[in-house]
Amino acid sequence: MSDTTVDLRSDTVTRPSVAMRRAMAEAEVGDDVLDGDPTVRALEARVADLLGKSSALFFPSGTMANQAALWLLGEPGTEVYAHEDSHIVNWEIAGTAGLVGLQMRVVRGAPVLEADALRAAFRPASIHAPRASLVCAENTHNGAGGMVTPLAHLQAIQATAAEQGLPVHLDGARLWNAHLATGTPLADFAACASTVMVSFSKGLGAPVGACLAGDAAPMRRAWEVRKRFGGGMRQSGILAAAALYGIEQNLPRLGEDHARARRLAAVLAAVPGVQVVSPDTNIVMCDLIGGVTASEVVARARSAGVLVTAWHQTRVRCVLHLDIDEAALARASTVLAEVMAA
Secondary structure, eight states: OOTTOEEOSOTTOOOOOHHHHHHHHTOOOOOTTTTOOHHHHHHHHHHHHHHTOSEEEEESOHHHHHHHHHHHHOOTTSEEEEETTOHHHHSSTTHHHHTTOOEEEEEOSSSSOOHHHHHHHOOOOOTTSOOEEEEEEESSBGGGTSBOOOHHHHHHHHHHHHHTTOOEEEEETTHHHHHHHHOOOHHHHHTTOSEEEEESSSTTOOSSOEEEEEOHHHHHHHHHHHHHTTOOOSSTHHHHHHHHHIIIIIGGGHHHHHHHHHHHHHHHHTSTTEEEEOOSSSEEEEEEOSSOOHHHHHHHHHHTTEEOEEEETTEEEEEOOTTOOHHHHHHHHHHHHHHHHO
16 A cells, blocks of 8 residues: 555554554563463553443454453343444444344434433333343444444433343443543443443554453453453563553544544535535544445545545445544545545
8 A cells, every 4th residue: 555545444544653663562561361461451450440440351352342241241042232333233243143142133213322212122021032131332333423422321321221121331442532522531431331342443543452341240251251252362461552552642632533524524515415424523424415326436536545435335434543644634635525526
């Protein structure tokens, strides 16, 4: 890929900075599976403190951490309630069925999960229908364009789940962005769920990794579940050091990505035949209503050196991140506006 290419496909495409690489190279390490890695322990303690949870566990990926939470909180042969456009439903290759033996029950009716829609989706008890065992929320909501679920709404979801005796898992891959966009403390968001996943390889710029944090009871079993999934790592302090660097150095700057997303959205919203979802955070979703398909826009933009994603047949996704500076934003704005107008 050319160094002049502007890559807006995801905030996972960032490359570790020189300073982050230095932190990785200098990390104190040990065998995390045998004796514990000191840098991993430091990361887990930091995340648990930020989220106000009893403990946290480092995972290779957010998907694995999500699936571990489903294993911990769900029950095989039962249903999990989640929004129809959530990551757990659409982008984890049916792990809930293949790994955990759970059936997804999707909740419709709003861009993100809401308490009223969740309550309406619960099925009456029947010998012909599986019980529910878990509710999954997502904040920010990737499929809705990085939309934030405000704290009051998340609290209402937790209360609605509690009415049915159900725990909540929060897919907080971009919870960092929700925190910066609203000023809501991370721990307040996390208090609305029994387990919370946060990712380091998105807005924080680390090359890999996520943590699952939670209450004492489920987290006592989390290490065993990670091991079962093949997620035990050895000198993983090298990776944990990147995550720690991201928390301390890159978390405070996420507002820059949000501001650039709003500016890109404003440019593209002015293009005839394009409807833009007003961004809460760093994701810009563009709905094409003029006849061109998302795949055509992706191909034309690529030929002009700008990479974006076809989210579905008529929706294009653009994601701002720490590798996109003012010059890259200006170029992407010009190219995408021209391509979409054509």
